[in-house]
Each structure stands twice: as structure tokens, then as C-alpha cells.
Amino acid sequence: MNEEPRHPPLVAQVADVIARQALIEPGDRVLIAVSGGADSMALLHILHALAGEIRFDIEVGHFDHRLRDTSSVDRRMVEVTTAKLGYPFHCGEGDVHARADTHDETVEEAARKLRYQYLSGLSEEIGARRLATGHTRDDQIETVLMRILRGTGIRGLAGVPLKRGKLIRPLLAVPHRRLVDYCRDHHIPFIEDPSNRDRRFTRNWIRYELLPSVRTYYPNVGENLLRLSRNAADALEKTRRANLPILGGALRHEADGAWVLDLKDVFDLDADARYILFGDVLVEHLGFDPDFTRVHYEKLARLSGRAATSGEQLSLPGLAVRREFDTLVFLPAVGAGGPLPESADAGQLDIPGRVSYGDVRIQTVVLPASEFEKREYKSIEPELFESGGNRGPGVAYFALDNIAPPLAVRRPQPGDRIRPFGMLGSKKLSDILIDKKIPLRRRDAMLVIADRKEILWLVGVATSESTRILDDTRDILKITVTPE
DSSP states (O other), X not given: OOOOOSXXXXXXXXXXXXXXXXXXXXXXXXXXXXXXXXXHHHHHHHHHHHHHHHTOEEEEEEEEOOOSTTXXXXXXXXXXXXXXXXXXXXXXXXXXXXXXXXXXXXXXHHHHHHHHHHHHHHHHHHTOSEEEOOOOHHHHHHHXXXXXXXXXXXXXXXXXXXXXXXEEOTTTTSOHHHHHHHHHHTTOOXXXXXXXXXXXXXXXXXXXXIHHHHHXXXXXXXXXXXXXXXXXXXXXXXXXXXXXXXXXXXXXXOTTSOEEEEOTTTTTSOHHHHHHHHHHIIIIISOOOOOOOHHHHHHHHHHTSTTOOTTOEEEETTEEEEEEXXXXXXXESTTTTSOOOOOSSOEEEOSSEEEEETTEEEEEEEEEGGGSOHHHHHHHSTTHHHHOSBOSTTEEEEEGGGOOSOEEEEOOOTTOEEOBTTOSSOEEHHHHHHHTTOOHHHHTTOOEEEOSSSEEEXXXXXXXXXXXXXXXXXXXXXXXEEEO
């Protein structure tokens, strides 16, 4: 006697994709993005049918774009359905039109970014390992075609991936029509958003006008676009594997929030490999998922070339990129090129003493030479008499005899000069920072320590020749700068 199948065919198909691609593992908490449309409502019920078998937890997230007066109806329907299934429900909302106006985005772009911003934050808040969305086969076809029309490279042709980070799309191989039928066959409520037929939105124009027109002459256009997407995805993955060792050693995330890409190994990459590497930096590491076109990547390639000069900057959607010597620095667009916050006034530093300035603490200690034999001092600090008193980023030593108190700690000012250790004359701090390749974004946030006559220390960079420790130095001043 034949056994009854445990699941309807569609549920079994999705279960197979989840298992083969390891989309969900036992013990996972999965946040399902549910708008109330047929695709996301079907996804919710399909994953509900599989949750006990795979042993994962479900929570539901809904985002109200406030684009329709009836959007509260969508929310209520999703909330009631979620409650009946016994899962936690979360809802966020945003002003899409306001974001579109302030960020010079289309309504579609603004809605997508606000939605993902909310869902991403919610997934972190609840500890979800996966964020599941209801993207379908139709969405993939439309996305590839839209990117072709806008001008794209291999990454755009590859379409949206089945899995990226915590984001999963279990229905990516399923046609939208089949999900509508599934909802109707299983009496699953869903809402048909009238704005989904508004031809003023690019995706709707592609869906309801362009694709039907193209299918008149090329009935298999959907399958052809999917085949193109799969081929591009294969080529993309091959290049990404080759780029991985480069990216692993060249990209770093710094304390000020900037991502810095060392270009030493990037210079020799061909154009396509470079575009793909930049895509991985933007999408996989910085978390950006805009529809960057090939034009954007060509501009990045030029900025990363040997001919580009330090200080050149490029504006991308939501992002600023600046060339700093042989690196590219990626920063949030708002205020990316401006000075960093700084304290307005100088702070007095007693000897000995301690003071807080901004986010650091500065301490001074006097070390009598009679208690600190210079031969021993030289052996403990072997580089001191070659490099000056600057001992790493946060410690320096000075001949106290040559200091004119009181000391002051402050930010660098235009025209500041120092007589660097080992030099006869003085030099502008700005020239020293350029010589040392200190990034522009950090220069205004640096500290100097000065006495009544001159600058003694450009902290972490250079000390003054005037305070060199000599054999007849009686007392040594040690200054330490540490984070608060």
C-alpha cells in the first residue's frame, strides 16, 4: 500500500531546496518577512509546515510603508494569521516619501531600503539566524531584466542569490502563479496590493507591459534570462574564489567606522575581477545592497588605479569613497569628507598629573635620572635614541629640564610646527602627517601636547628635538595617552 505524502508537492519542493542548500538548520530562529501578499503568506505557511520537522523557531516581521490608507488592513491580517499559528509578531513603519525626497531615491528604492533596515535590525534584536523573504522565480526574471536595462555587470546579471549572509529566499525557483494557487487551495488569506499594478513603478511596467510584449516574439524569454543569470552566477563564483585571498588580507574595519581596502594586490586585477571584488566589499562587508550599475564600478576602478591621487573622492548611493595614498576608504556619505568632531578648548596638563580630553586620558609621571640609570634605560628602550622619545602610539619620554610648563593638550591648528627629533629646523605638522601617510579623516582628531614655547609631541607621530634625553638629563618626563 502506497504511503500518503507527508507534504503537498510545493511544500516538499521547498523542503528539498532548504535541505540541499542548508538554508535552515535545526535550532535556528527564522524571521519571516510577511507583507500580506500571496508570496509571503504562502512562505509563512510553508515554513510553518516544516518547522516541526526541521526543528526551527519562527517569528514574523511586517513593515508598514504607509503608502496606502488601507495599509493597516494588511498589518491586521498578518498579525491575526501569525497569532493563529502561534508565533511572535513584530511590526515597524516608515515614511517612504520623506526618505525618497531627502535621499533623492525613487519610491521603490526608499521603500526597499526602509524595509530591509527595519528587518535587519529586528533580526539582530531577536537573535534570528535567518531572515526569510518571499522572492519568487518571477522576481528573479524581472530583476535580471531591470538590471540589464539599467546597465549592469556580471554581479547584476547573476540576479538575487538564494542565500547571502542571514538572508534566504526559499521560494526563488517557484512561480508567483503557483503560490497564488497554493494560497487559494489551502484557504490562506492574502491581500492583492493595488499599487502592484501601478505602471509608474519600474518593476510593474516590466511585469505587465515589457515582458508580455517581449514574450509575443520570444516566448521563452523568462527561461533565457534565468539561464543567463545562472551562467553569470557560476562565473561570478569562480572569480570570487580567486579574489578571496586578496580580499581577506586587504580589507579592514577601523575604529572610526571606515572600511579601508589596501590596493597593493588590487592594482594587478583585470577590470572584471576588480568590479567583482568591489561588489563583495560593498554588499558582503559594508552591507550595502543598492542597484549599483557598471558605471559605478568603472568609477571605483578608476579611483583604485595607479594614476589616481590621494584625496580624490567619489560619491556613491549612500556612500563616499576616498583615495588615501595606496588605499580606498569607504565611509557613510553624510559628512564623509568633513572634519571629525573635536574639543574646542585646550586642556591643562599638570606635572605630574592626569587629565581627560575628548575620549582619551593623558597622564604625566616624572622619573628621576638618579633612580633610572641611562645605560639601563638604553637597554630597556633600545630604539629611543634613534627614533626620539615617541614610544609607540600612546607613550613618549622627554627631558624634563628642557620643558617650560604648564603643558597643554589640544587639537592641531593651522600653521602648527614642530622641530622633529633629529632635525635642525622645524616642520609643519600637516607636512609630517602627509609624509607619515596619516589619513585625512584622522588628522583633525589628532592631539598635540605643548609647553609655553613649542609643541613637544604630535601624539603617536613625532616628538621634539628640543626635549631629547641626553647623558646629563636630570629628570625624565613620561607621558601616556590611553583611551577612556
